[in-house]
Amino acid sequence: xxxxxxxxxxxxxxxxxxxxxxxxxxxxxxxxxxxxxxxxxxxxxxxxxxxxxxxxxxxxxxxxxxxxxxxxxxxxxxxxxxxxxxxxxxxxxxxxxxxxxxxxxxxxxxxxxxxxxxxxxxxxxxxxxxxxxxxxxxxxxxxxxxxxxxxxxxxxxxxxxxxxxxxxxxxxxxxxxxxxxxxxxxxxxxxxxxxxxxxxxxxxxxxxxxxxxxxxxxxxxxxxxxxxxx
Amino acid sequence: xxxxxxxxxxxxxxxxxxxxxxxxxxxxxxxxxxxxxxxxxxxxxxxxxxxxxxxxxxxxxxxxxxxxxxxxxxxxxxxxxxxxxxxxxxxxxxxxxxxxxxxxxxxxxxxxxxxxxxxxxxxxxxxxxxxxxxxxxxxxxxxxxxxxxxxxxxxxxxxxxxxxxxxxxxxxxxxxxxxxxxxxxxxxxxxxxxxxxxxxxxxxxxxxxxxxxxxxxxxxxxxxxxxxxxxxxxxxxxxxxxxxxxxxxxxxxxxxxxxxxxxxxxxxxxxxxxxxxxxxxxxxxxxxxxxxxxxxxxxxxxxxxxxxxxxxxxxxxxxxxxxxxxxxxxxxxxxxxxxxxxxxxxxxxxxxxxxxxxxxxxxxxxxxxxxxxxxxxxxxxxxxxxxxxxxxxxxxxxxxxxxxxxxxxxxxxxxxxxxxxxxxxxxxxxxxxxxxxxxxxxxxxxxxxxx
Numbered sequence: 001x002x003x004x005x006x007x008x009x010x011x012x013x014x015x016x017x018x019x020x021x022x023x024x025x026x027x028x029x030x031x032x033x034x035x036x037x038x039x040x041x042x043x044x045x046x047x048x049x050x051x052x053x054x055x056x057x058x059x060x061x062x063x064x065x066x067x068x069x070x071x072x073x074x075x076x077x078x079x080x081x082x083x084x085x086x087x088x089x090x091x092x093x094x095x096x097x098x099x100x101x102x103x104x105x106x107x108x109x110x111x112x113x114x115x116x117x118x119x120x121x122x123x124x125x126x127x128x129x130x131x132x133x134x135x136x137x138x139x140x141x142x143x144x145x146x147x148x149x150x151x152x153x154x155x156x157x158x159x160x161x162x163x164x165x166x167x168x169x170x171x172x173x174x175x176x177x178x179x180x181x182x183x184x185x186x187x188x189x190x191x192x193x194x195x196x197x198x199x200x201x202x203x204x205x206x207x208x209x210x211x212x213x214x215x216x217x218x219x220x221x222x223x224x225x226x227x228x229x230x
Numbered sequence: 231x232x233x234x235x236x237x238x239x240x241x242x243x244x245x246x247x248x249x250x251x252x253x254x255x256x257x258x259x260x261x262x263x264x265x266x267x268x269x270x271x272x273x274x275x276x277x278x279x280x281x282x283x284x285x286x287x288x289x290x291x292x293x294x295x296x297x298x299x300x301x302x303x304x305x306x307x308x309x310x311x312x313x314x315x316x317x318x319x320x321x322x323x324x325x326x327x328x329x330x331x332x333x334x335x336x337x338x339x340x341x342x343x344x345x346x347x348x349x350x351x352x353x354x355x356x357x358x359x360x361x362x363x364x365x366x367x368x369x370x371x372x373x374x375x376x377x378x379x380x381x382x383x384x385x386x387x388x389x390x391x392x393x394x395x396x397x398x399x400x401x402x403x404x405x406x407x408x409x410x411x412x413x414x415x416x417x418x419x420x421x422x423x424x425x426x427x428x429x430x431x432x433x434x435x436x437x438x439x440x441x442x443x444x445x446x447x448x449x450x451x452x453x454x455x456x457x458x459x460x461x462x463x464x465x466x467x468x469x470x471x472x473x474x475x476x477x478x479x480x481x482x483x484x485x486x487x488x489x490x491x492x493x494x495x496x497x498x499x500x501x502x503x504x505x506x507x508x509x510x511x512x513x514x515x516x517x518x519x520x521x522x523x524x525x526x527x528x529x530x531x532x533x534x535x536x537x538x539x540x541x542x543x544x545x546x547x548x549x550x551x552x553x554x555x556x557x558x559x560x561x562x563x564x565x566x567x568x569x570x571x572x573x574x575x576x577x578x579x580x581x582x583x584x585x586x587x588x589x590x591x592x593x594x595x596x597x598x599x600x601x602x603x604x605x606x607x608x609x610x611x612x613x614x615x616x617x618x619x620x621x622x623x624x625x626x627x628x629x630x631x632x633x634x635x636x637x638x639x640x641x642x643x644x645x646x647x648x649x650x651x652x653x654x655x656x657x658x659x660x661x662x663x664x665x666x667x668x669x670x671x672x673x674x675x676x677x678x679x680x681x
Contacts (some may be wrong), residue, residue: 054591
């Protein structure tokens with residue numbers, strides 16, 4: 001599903017260069033649930049940005065579902081993000097002036113899907129996540145847990161192949177966080193969706209099939225003697 | 231799909247007006263004020279420079295010099311000077327008769343303006359029923375008004391539309407029929423309770439039957455006689471040959487030599503000037519008329535130039551006036567408003583950077599966000615364009631009530647509104663290009679605050 005080899009990402013601010021990813025190598029199989037842990041500033045978010053095609057990289061290669069994304073156009077990258085990837089952010093990132101239904105509708109709009117098909121998909125997803133009663137609410141009218149469920153619904157509605165979750169429980173109380181983790185685990189086991197989750201929480205990371213650490217831009221498999229588990 | 235996305239983005243743009251309402255309102259107010267200024271200037275400009283109707287492409291004009299150079303010694307100067315235009319756009323009466331003697335079967339008209347006494351028949355003394363005109367000389371026998379002598383083809387050639395009735399025919403003109411087409415303004419003044427069609431008016435105390443009423447205000451600087459001195463509009467159109475019966479003097483007789491006592495002496499002199507037009511719709515017709523000119527004017531040694539309407543406009547471009555300068559100035563101000571709008575849009579884009587990042591993460595390409603930003607700018611400037619009426623309308627009312635410098639009022643017309651709306655939209659969208667590009671090309675990781 002995801003095959004990243006020796007990916008290097010550098011941020012430049014004037015003369016200062018910061019290497020956020022230094023030769024990251026990783027292979028994730030279809031249906032796998034992977035947790036990535038690491039201290040602040042270790043490169044977790046950069047890794048997810050590169051994996052999610054939100055950011056470019058200087059060196060290395062990255063195949064997403066068999067397609068090398070290194071030199072793709074913005075149009076093609078946008079299409080891949082829209083069709084193959086789903087994002088869940090720590091701060092939910094819902095559009096505040098769109099209601100739940102319209103928030104979930106956003107990725108489908110960029111697929112050019114007919115209105116009737118969009119409506120059906122959204123209603124199915126809302127039902128699956130128990131949000132039907134909230135579909136005309138604005139994000140500001142929902143609790144944190146409900147907002148994250150809407151964000152998950154938005155990520156799932158396009159039936160992506162890879163779900164990228166950036167500390168999905170970071171802004172939630174423990175009960176809501178547990179519900180969200182249950183939901184992600186269920187999506188992975190029942191629908192076979194590949195999930196890569198960045199988290200600080202060891203308990204939640206333990207629910208993944210595999211756990212990696214990231215330190216100074218390098219991915220480390222704690223169960224292996226060498227870095228670069230790919 | 232493109233249309234679907236377009237309407238989706240239009241809907242999002244409307245919603246986003248509610249986001250950052252302070253910025254949106256500021257943009258609309260700034261643009262509405264500058265658009266209102268432009269609108270106001272445009273109303274004044276259009277009052278004196280009504281757009282030309284679609285004229286026949288065969289419409290031709292002949293510029294002829296006069297013998298002895300005596301006219302040109304008076305009319306020396308650049309073409310921008312009114313006198314120079316008079317000298318070149320009109321011909322003396324004897325020359326007009328030569329120009330009109332070709333016998334080529336075509337539409338033609340001669341025209342000159344005179345100031346005549348016009349009143350409703352049976353309305354008592356000459357100045358009964360004559361409303362106060364803003365300016366114009368007053369004579370003991372009543373008030374002179376602008377009246378124009380034209381041939382029957384004039385209305386068709388220059389697309390002068392009538393509200394009711396019809397122009398006189400060539401036969402009626404040849405038979406000396408005393409008929410008149412009234413301007414909209416004079417008709418409403420003389421016949422406030424009805425149309426006046428079929429009624430009689432007295433022109434220099436001779437009865438003339440009203441056969442038509444103009445549909446619109448008549449231009450102060452008309453295409454058919456751009457050398458006209460401006461001022462009040464033409465209030466009546468009379469068959470050309472009736473000028474003899476009325477012994478009508480042109481509005482600006484320039485006496486170059488001693489005249490005899492009879493009206494015919496004036497017409498035989500070089501002191502009365504007429505504009506002459508004819509329709510030469512085919513190359514053959516033009517060639518035939520060129521041959522005629524060579525035969526009629528060549529032996530006299532007169533310099534002449536036959537021009538079609540486009541060539542004439544090129545040779546005599548509309549000169550700059552204070553009103554056109556004012557319009558230009560407000561256009562510059564409108565552009566200045568666009569610059570302010572661009573600055574505010576940059577701020578707006580920055581304020582909504584996270585939202586744009588979310589859209590990028592969910593699959594929106596740069597191009598689509600760029601279009602969305604432009605749509606939003608178009609929406610804001612469109613609203614401003616519509617609101618500009620709130621500035622232009624009171625100004626027009628105030629001007630018509632307090633200043634009223636001519637008998638043509640400042641009027642809000644659909645055309646002036648559409649021009650203002652278009653100009654405001656154009657400026658808004660042009661100046662939104664850079665902010666839209668900046669907002670759309672911002673990396674999604676920065677928009678989402680991910681590093």
